[in-house]
Amino acid sequence: MSKKPAVVAAGGVVLRTHHNKGQQVLLIHRESYDDWSLPKGKGLSDELLPETAIREIREETGVTACLDLRLPTQKYTVSKGVKATHYWRASVVEQRPRKPDKEVQKVKWFTVEDALGRLTYDADREVVSAAIDLPSTNVLMLVRHGKAMQRKDWSGPDQRRRLGGRGRKQAKKLTDLLDAFCIERLVSSSSTRCVQTLEPFAESRRLSIRKVDILTEEEGTKHPKRVGRFMTELKDNLDRPTAICGHRPVIPAMYEGLEMEPKPMVVAEAVALNFDVGGQLIRSEVFKPTI
Secondary structure, three states: OOOOOOOEEEEEEEEEEEOOOOEEEEEEEOOOEEEOOEEEOOOOOOOOOOHHHHHHHHHEEEEEEEEEEEEEEEEEEOOOOOEEEEEEEEEEEEEOEEEEEEOOOOEEEEEEEEEEHHHHHHHHHHHHHHHHHHOEEEEEEEOOOOOEEOHHHHOOOOOHHHEEEHHHHHHHHHHHHHHHHOEEEEEEEEEHHHHHHHHHHHHHHHEEEEEEEHHOOHHHOHHHHHHHHHHHHHHHOOOOOOEEEEEEHHHHHHHHHHHEEEOOOOOOOOEEEEEOOOOOOEEEEEEEEOO
């Protein structure tokens, strides 16, 4: 069994398309290491890796980024032991000028060819090559709703049962993960606990939530094939980053509609599914809640 890394970090291969120079890669120069490398850094407590990647990219380059596809993880030995650095392919939302400091002295865009030649480390070149070679994708973030009030403590219709205190904290924390992937469309079971799981993000981004009755426990468990057809149609028409919230008993049918083996999910767990334009699954990764 492999040992747990002593140091865990995250970062990104930030890409943009220049009107004259074509596709470009953003690199940083650190005088203390005398290297050109990719933006990255260690995570904070209770911070999911995508959140670390977004924060480190912003701190080291001045770029607010959107994550897309998970890339190969780099593992190497440092003084404290094994270090694992996790990367995502990323695009630019906004770039602000960044003054040089003791951490990073230069931030510069390079053509892909020039970036591969300028990078100091072979492992970085492998990650950049993967980012360029892998197909374009859209993410479908499958979410199980946050922790709800216990049934014995709720006297109204179960479909209106609300999130409990822990669930509300989970919903608020989920905002950071959805924001890292720049989710643009929200779909949910029409049950209150599911809608409330996505509401903090919806409010922060001024997005509406599409409420779907067939995804509720009451309807979805009775008509799993209809759930499957809904998910298949959603996948086949996936044209922007999308999050969808469902219930434990309905999630197996949601997976089957995506032509995937059903997997159990804990409350407030999210699974990022990257599909290419043809609807083929390219990557999947699980994000367990930290609350």
